[in-house]
Amino acid sequence: DAKTTQPNSMESNEEEPVHLPCNHSTISGTDYIHWYRQLPSQGPEYVIHGLTSNVNNRMASLAIAEDRKSSTLILHRATLRDAAVYYCILTGRGGSNYKLTFGKGTLLTVNP
Amino acid sequence: DAGITQSPRHKVTETGTPVTLRCHQTENHRYMYWYRQDPGHGLRLIHYSYGVKDTDKGEVSDGYSVSRSKTEDFLLTLESATSSQTSVYFCAISVSPGETQYFGPGTRLLVL
Numbered sequence: 446d447a448k449t450t451q452p453n454s455m456e457s458n459e460e461e462p463v464h465l466p467c468n469h470s471t472i473s474g475t476d477y478i479h480w481y482r483q484l485p486s487q488g489p490e491y492v493i494h495g496l497t498s499n500v501n502n503r504m505a506s507l508a509i510a511e512d513r514k515s516s517t518l519i520l521h522r523a524t525l526r527d528a529a530v531y532y533c534i535l536t537g538r539g540g541s542n543y544k545l546t547f548g549k550g551t552l553l554t555v556n557p
Numbered sequence: 558d559a560g561i562t563q564s565p566r567h568k569v570t571e572t573g574t575p576v577t578l579r580c581h582q583t584e585n586h587r588y589m590y591w592y593r594q595d596p597g598h599g600l601r602l603i604h605y606s607y608g609v610k611d612t613d614k615g616e617v618s619d620g621y622s623v624s625r626s627k628t629e630d631f632l633l634t635l636e637s638a639t640s641s642q643t644s645v646y647f648c649a650i651s652v653s654p655g656e657t658q659y660f661g662p663g664t665r666l667l668v669l
């Protein structure tokens with residue numbers, strides 16, 4: 446399985462942008478980049494995903510490097526509710542690609 | 558939010574007793590998954606289902622069995638609970654392998 450590398454923790458101030466990096470140098474051409482987050486005492490929550498182009502949704506933006514070996518999740522204005530563990534995961538399509546491999550993720554702390 | 562519920566949300570049981578956890582979805586997704594989450598291990602896949610009566614093992618399936626008699630319900634059974642099965646259990650659903658997985662709120666199980 447292609448692996449991802451994320452910083453263990455990051456800190457931000459409320460209402461400031463946050464850039465969460467993820468390295469995935471062994472990504473294959475068909476792997477999608479998924480981001481999930483897990484708030485305290487809750488189940489993982491889907492945030493965003495992409496393949497090659499940058500993506501935006503109501504929660505965040507995903508910037509994907511041109512060589513696809515890294516990506517950045519962007520929270521445009523962090524709120525206290527964004528404090529969570531953020532996971533960057535690579536997923537294939539179809540076949541036996543059913544399992545999500547959650548690493549340790551990045552613990553984001555948001556200061557008021 | 559995806560319609561996924563888990564029951565019970567909390568359970569305390571004794572070693573050697575059978576336990577059944579239920580996952581119910583209203584999204585009509587074909588794939589359903591059971592994960593467990595433990596400190597230091599992240600989320601690990603126990604079993605998954607790719608259709609009614611179609612199930613397969615994940616990476617930590619020993620001591621667990623599953624059943625899926627209806628699209629909307631996926632049951633996880635601990636035939637004889639052990640203290641090592643104390644964990645938080647999450648159910649997830651997806652349309653197909655590799656697609657976004659949506660998680661339930663989790664069940665906290667304590668085996669004494």
